[in-house]
Amino acid sequence: MAYFLxxxxxxxxxNILGGHSYPVHTYRWKVIYTxxxxxxxxxxxxxxxxxxxxxxxxxPAEG
Numbered sequence: 001m002a003y004f005l006x007x008x009x010x011x012x013x014x015n016i017l018g019g020h021s022y023p024v025h026t027y028r029w030k031v032i033y034t035x036x037x038x039x040x041x042x043x044x045x046x047x048x049x050x051x052x053x054x055x056x057x058x059x060p061a062e063g
Contacts, residue, residue, distance in 0.1 A: 001036070001057065001058060001059045002034055002035065002036055002057070002058055003034070003035050003036070003037065003038045003041050003055055003056070003057050004031045004033070004034055004041075004055065004056045004057070004058075005031070005032055005033040005034075005035075005041045005044060005045065005053065005054075005055055006029040006030060006031050006032065006053065006054050006055070006056060007029070007030050007032050007052060007053055008027050008028075008029055008030075008051070008052045008053070008054075009027060009028055009029075009030050010025065010026075010027055011025075011026050011027055011028050012024070012025055012026075013026065029054070029056075038055065038057075041055050042055065
């Protein structure tokens, strides 16, 4: 099991619905740190903005 510290990044994608090519502005989460334990990432997250950073896990029990 591993834990991931992720950062939210803005993404602009093409949209061709209705015959017009207006861009769609959205976001994606990009992994910036990986760790086998959660507590080091929580320590790092204390000094970061909670809206643009999060901790996730690859364990199905975590939610």
